[in-house]
Structures are given as structure tokens and as C-alpha cells.
Amino acid sequence: MKLSFKYISYFLLLVLGLNLTLTSCTSDLDVTPKDDDEFLSETFFQDPASYKQVLAKLYSGLFVGGNDGDGKPDISGIGGDFSSYLRLLFVMQEFTTDEAIIAWADGTLPTMNTQKWAPANEFLYGVYSRAFYEISLSNEFLRQTTDEKLDARAVDANLKAEIANFRAEARFLRAFSYYNLMDLFGNVPITTENDPVGFYYPEQKTRAEVFAFIESELKDLDASLVASKANEYGRIDKTAAKFLLAQIYLNAKVYTGTEMYGEAAKLATDVINNSGYTIANVPYKNLFAADNNTNGAQSEFIFPIVADGNAIRPTGGGMSFILHASIGGSMDAAAQGMDGGWQGIRTRKEFVSLFPDETATADKRGTFYTDGQNLSITNVGTFTDGYAVTKFTNVKSDGSKAQRNDIPDTDFPMFRLSDMYLMYAECAVRGAAGADMGTAVGYVNQLRTRANATAITAGNMNLNFILDERGRELFWECHRRTDLIRFGKFTGGDKVWEWKGGVQSGSATASYRNLMPIPATAIQANPTLKQNTGY
Template sequence: MLRTIKTIFIAFTLVFFAQSCESELDLQPEDNRLTADAAFEEPGAYKAFLAKLYAGLSVSGQQGPAGDPDLSGLDEGFSNYLRLYWSMQELTTDEAVIGWNDGTIKDLHAQTWTSGNEFIRTMYSRIFYQVALTNEFLRQTSDKKLDARGTESNLRSEIQKYRAEARFLRALTYWHALDLFGNVPFVTEKDPIGAFLPTQIKSKDLYSYIETELLAIENEIIGARENDYGRADQAAVWMLLSKLYLNAEVYIESPQYDKVITYTTKVIDAGYSIADNPYYQLFLADNDTNGTQSEVIFPITFDGLKTQSYGGMTFLIHASVGGSMVPAEFGINGGWAGLRTTSKLVEQFPGEANSADKRALFHTDGQTKEITNISNFTNGYAVEKYRNVDVNGVAGSDQTGDFPDTDFPMFRLADAYLMYAEAVVRNGGGSEANAVTYINNLRTRAYGNTSGNITQSSLTKDFILAERSRELYWEAHRRTDLIRFGKFSDQGLWPWKGNVPQGKTTESFRDLMPLPSTDLGINTNLTQNPGY
């Protein structure tokens, strides 16, 4: 679906969005003459609207790559959902730095952001834009609406499946809101359309809402590995429940590691497998067909011709290339010379850039390991993880070399293995022997043999955190992981944290992002997170 349907925008979906976003966002419908009833005269409109919900994660406007944005107030490339979420999760940690001077972008790695940070503000806006779209889809597919339109039974049956997918996407978005911001405005399809001030939901209540929604659709959504590639299924629901429960001690101060065992086991038993391919092939332009898709549970899909954006994978690939790197080897027409990593990530690998662990995908030629000047691309090793070429080195479908075909693996089996192992270590039950087996499956692929395998004595919290970094770096997990392990703000050091070369600790309140000052100025129902 997502590779064949070009992003479209149904006018009524944005009528009410101003209720939960900053005043400077100028949100206008594509055609304000179009009514909801007219939009749904065509049966295919329901699937097209669902496609828009998915596309909201990968593109940032109506025509691609730019020119008709969903949100205004920040460059359309910067305002892309995946690009923003990746920046929140990676630039704030030891895994990534960016050399550009765009606005307050460097404050993310320095952990010196304020409630006026435009990147945090636009992440917040993007989240609630997605919530608004899913809410409207659910309004327009209610039994009452379908009855009024005389929707025939076969289509109604399909729409019920679509609704479960939409609810999953809303739960995913609200999980991002919970994880990043804590107490946020809360709106569902039951709220009225039109301008009003949403109330603020407490973290514990939002946690319960997300859990309830996921449990409600667990048996309504299409079964594990039975939906189209790129669409959510039962295993995606189980993964999101696992992520929610893994971090429950942070969110609601109540460990739920036994539930992590339950739901990761469901995923592991669903028939996914660690691909025989080398690790690097998970992140190539043909990662939807080259065999590595056997372990991908929920990707954000990209197509160089049909999902063009300056965010998403375009950003992750182009911005990672610079210095002596050869753009053609990455299937692109030029590098943007921005993203690198810190020595802290490099040192996670025995032997560092020359590690026998082949997950260490670093470019060192002309690069220094340590960073003395963040603005200098050659300071810090470059990361070669994502490429727009297939297993044979052939570039993706966009012959200009601008836009990649590479999909982003938001959830994959390796994460389920690591979550299971962590829950075992944290006394959630399960089997230590299984945990070791799962980790060794990953390390056998990483090393190409069993030389890197571990025994039960190595299964500690510190090992799990380091192994998560080695396996999942640059996949938008790190900030959440460091917070769960108590090493994000007032503990844990890495270069340029706190805006000093050697790094320093920061205030513990930074475990949550601030609510944007602009929204606080509009919505009197909101209270700022402590410290801001």
C-alpha cells in the first residue's frame, strides 16, 4: 500500500488541529470546498486516508519533497516526523552529534535546550498532528458514519481492520509523547471538532490509556506476519506493549518486567528470524526484499520515487556522508557532512573501528576519534550504517541520487531479544538460558562465528545496555534506554554533553523534554514540566 499510494490529504482532517498546536502553525486544508461526506463517496478513500496516517511518519507534506507542508514554522525537511524523533532520541545521547548551526540544533547534544527550542516544539507539533489525523479517521469510520453512508458489508469489514491499525498508530504516537514529554494535552475521537483547549493528562493516565488501547486491538488487528509489509499487525502491537512495559518503572514507578517477558515471547514465537545476511544488509536500499525483512516487525517505509522528503532516510544517509567518504558508495549524489558519533559509542566495540564485531560500521579515514570542534565534520568517526544501495552495490530507484529506498526498522526482532534478556536480568522471570541464546544469535551474526558469544555470567545490566547500543545504535532507542538505566542526565558522561569537550552531567529534569512555551501561552490547562 505505502509504496503504491502517493501521499494524499483529505481536507477535513485538519479543520480542528489548531486546538492542540502552536499559534504560528498555519494549517490550511488542501481544498476547503471538500466535505467529509464527499471525500468518502469513493470507497478507496478509506485506504487512502489510512495511507496518509502511515505516511505521516515518513513524509512531511502533500507533494514531496517540499512545497506543500503539513506544518509551517520550521523547514519542511527538519519538520519530518522520523527526522525529529531520531534527533530527540540520538542527538541528545552519546551516539550522535551534528555539526550544523541551524537554530538551536546543537543544544540537543549539549543538553542545554529550553522550552523555546524549535526542534522540540516541532516534534511536539508533529506528534499532535498525527494524533489529530488518527482521531479524524476514527470519527469518519464510526458505525454511525458508515451506516449513514450505506457502506456495504465487505468494505465495512476491511474498515474495521483499518481502524485497528489507526488505533495502533495513535498509540505509537502517544507513546512517543509519553516518553518525550510526560504530561501532555490529550484528545481522542470523542472530543469535539473545533477550537478548544485540551486538558492535560498525567503520565500514569496516559500510560494506562496506551496500554488499554493496545490490549483492545490485540485481537482485532491483522495477525502477526499476515499484513502487507510496512503496515502494523499483531506483532507490532506486542512490540509496542513490550516497549511500554519495559519503561513502566520510569513512566509509572511500577516495574512490569514480567509483562515484557510475556509480550516479547509472543513476538519471538511469531515466526520472525534473524537473517543469515551480514548485519549491514539490514540497512540497505533493498532491506524490504533482501532477506533481512524476516526480522523487521514494523518499518517506516521509503521509496526514492514515491516518498520523497528531505527528512527521514534522506537525512540519515546524506547527513552521515562527508569528508573522504564517497557519496556514490552510499547511492547518493552528495553528502551533507553533518552527523557523526562520539568516542563513547566507538569504545563500546572491542578493537573499536577494527573490531571483530562487524556491527562497528565506522568510517575513520581522515576522521579523528575525538571531537575538538563539533562543527568540523572530520572530528568524530562517521557512521556508515545506512546506505541507498542494494546488496550488489546498485543505487536505489531515484536516479538523481537524492531520495533513498532504504526503510527504517522501527521495531525488529533483535530488540525483542534484547528486551527479553533485560527483563530476565531485572527479575521479570523468563529463562536465563533463553536470554543468552537470543543474545548469542545476534553476536554470532555480528562476529560471523561464535567467538563473541557470552555465557550466563556476562548477563548483567551494564552488558545489556552496552549490547543494546552495539546492536541498535542510530535506530532511535538510545535516549529512552539511557533514561531507563539512569544514565541520561545527572549520570553518564560523553563528549560534549553539557557543552564541554570532556562532557559533564546535566540536571535530572532533562529526562523529560519541556512543553513548548508557545503552547503554554495558548493553553491555560497546561503545566510545564519541572525545571523548565
């Protein structure tokens, strides 16, 4: 069992009856969980173990949608499976792009395939609410762990020191949620532990103001997070904060109008040279196997979302969704380590074209299942239209079985060092100060060598190549929408793919769709919110 999830499973058992339901994420962003089961109450915190249990709740919310798997969803009005943070990020970052498409016709889900979404979209409501729910829990945890509170409870010095680390992790997870809100929706409210609890309308901030808040938090956390690689696997350290800071700097032109590629390159250099994380010396496929926490892949996992088939309650969220939904047609579910397929996710032919060589010596990152699958997607609702993807598996790297075949053991690499290599390379191509082109070529070739792809030279290094290489290395890892927007290819007609714009051949879409609309339900709850232009 993976150590971090041991505590999550304990926590879920301890507070099984608790229902932390967010009923209005914008009229009361700092939702305080009810004290019906003494969670986050003075009585609850008399147990010294309670602090780590609450921290575990913050981490578990990245995978599951409720305290009992899917059975008791955190978010009112949307099931635990559909409101899993990872599942919702996958919907936003992948279905909206050339990397993925889904056959299902649940509610407004088909509009995510076509860039036809509208404010009354339950999946937008889901990710908006999930992010603010996690922010609310983080804020309340921070309120409950001040020095004043800990002294009043006579918490000993050793536990206080450990809680200081917990607080830093909670602040990072809050910043991570604000990053996703800024990236997806732009102008959103900001609340912290210093704001009042109860009904009020928090002020909507500009995207630049949200950026400044995240930047300030991440810089400050460098002094309080544990040293790089010194935390339990699956928990945050200083390097995770540096990674997220580099990520917002890489996209600063989109978020604030000001380029910060030099700052991104400086952080990338620091992480690559000084963090202790290393590119895993394993086959590419092992990075996404059921034992990727122990098979060597973990050496480059800076921020994994941890899975554990025995510790996690039954759920259709997280990696359960990604693995089940990508199996169908003539695929053998058992070969993927799963108990069946949900006939859902495939990729589009334009993405397949990034891997032109299909010989035995081809780029090993092109993990497509083609038997019985059509390259072109004539009917979105037909699973066999579009190549399936076998990147993630619930099978160990030696071919042996995982713990279970319904809930996978495969960890999701939200941040990994390979991305830092590609960030540095992009900054070099963009002419960032301090980024050396020769070093960048070396970094890219290190990744390509592992993938059995042909080495490149400085002559290959242009922006189109970098975007394509990010797709080859990082596809289905929840980066594609953000990348395409940064390169100016998400909307408009410069880059089209099947069913973009709602037509099979693909069509240009309006640039305002680079931002998602503020969900209609959020504006109903907080009428002071202003809708994004175009919606």
C-alpha cells in the same frame, strides 16, 4: 515499488493541493483539516478508495513532512524537512546521547547535542506538534468511519470489514504518537475521536494516565488488528501492538514508578515464539541496505517506516536526512548510494569504545568511517571531528544501485525482532518472573553470531553489558535516549560523553532533563498546560 507506498504516492497525487496545517496543536488538538479540497468531507468519502488514501496519509506522515514532500508542510512555522516525524525522533533519541552529534548550527539545534535545550526550542515544538498532528488525523479518520457514517454512505460489507482493519491501524498509530509524547514530555493532554472538534483546552494528563491509556488501547487492539504477518508489508499487525506494549512495560518504572519487567518478558516470549517473525539470516549490514524490504531482512521487521525513491516526493526528512546528513569529509557519497553529503551527523568517541576490536574479525555492527576523521570532537561544527557512520546505505545488498540517489529506498526499522531478544535478555538480568537466563544468553548470542562478535556466557550478563549490547545492535534506530534513561545514565555524572553538558570532556547534567520541556508555543496556545519541573 513497495506496495504500501504505492497507495501513499497515489494519495499525494490526488490531494496535492491540500494544505493540512496545524496552527495550534494544544488549543485545538483535534484539528479538522479544512474542506477546501473536500478531504475528509462527505463528498471525498463517496469514493470507496478514499478510506485507504487517508490511511496512507497517516503512514506517510512518519516519513515526509507534508503532502508535497517538503513543499507544503503539515506543521505551521516549521518546514516539511525539519518536521518529518522520523527526522525529529532521530534528533530527540540520538543527538541527545553518546550515539550521535550534528555539526549544524540551525536555530537551537546545537542545544540538542549538549543537553542544554529550553522550552523555546523549535525542534521540541516540531516533534510535539507532529505527534499531535498525527493524533488529530487519526481521530478525524475514526470519526469518519463509524458504523453510522458507513451505513449512511451505503458502504458494502466487504469494504466495511477492510475499514475495520484501517481503524485498528489508525488507533495503533495514535497510540504510537502518545507513546512518543509520554516518553519525551511526560504529562500531556489526551484527545480521542469522542472529544469535540473546535477550540477548547484539552486537559493535561499525568504520565501515568497517558501510560494507562496507551496500555488499554494496545490491549484492546489485539482483537481488531490483522493477524501477525498477514498485512501488507509496512502496515501494522497484532505483533506491532504487542511490541509497543512490551516497550512501555519495559520502561514502566520510568513512566509510572512501578516495575513491569515480568509483563514485558511474557510479551517478548510470545512474539519470539509465536509471531512468525524471525531473525534475518543475512549479514547485519543487509538489514540497512536499499533492498531491505526484499533481501531477507524483512523477516524481522515488525514495524518499518517504508521508503521508496520513486514514490516519495523530494524531502529532506526521514531516511533522506539520515543518509545525506551522515556523509561528509572524504566519504564517497556514491558508495553510500547518495547524490551528495550534508556534512552533519557523526558519533562520539565513547560510543566507538563499545567496539574495542577493530581487526578484520571484529563485530560487524561497528560501521565507522575513519579515513580523515578524528576520533575526538574538538569542534562540534567540523564534520571530520568524530567518526562518521555508514550503517545505513542506499545501495542494494548485492552492490547494485537503488532506484534514485536523492531519495533513498532504505526502510527504517522502527521495531524489529532483535529488540525483542534484547528486551527478554534485559528482563532476565533484572530478575523478571518467567525470564530464563540460559534462554536470554542464547538470544544474545544469536545476534552476536550474526554480527561476527564473540559469544558470551551468563557471567557476562549484567545491566552494563545489556545497555552496551543494545547500543551495538540498535544504534541509530531511535532507542538510545529512552534506554539511557531506563538505566539511569542519560543525565547525571554516572555516564558522560564528549559535549554532554556543553563541555568537550563531558559533564554531569541535571536529572530534570530526563524529560523534555513542554514547548513554549504549546503553553502559549494552551495556558492550562503546566511546564515540567526545572524548566
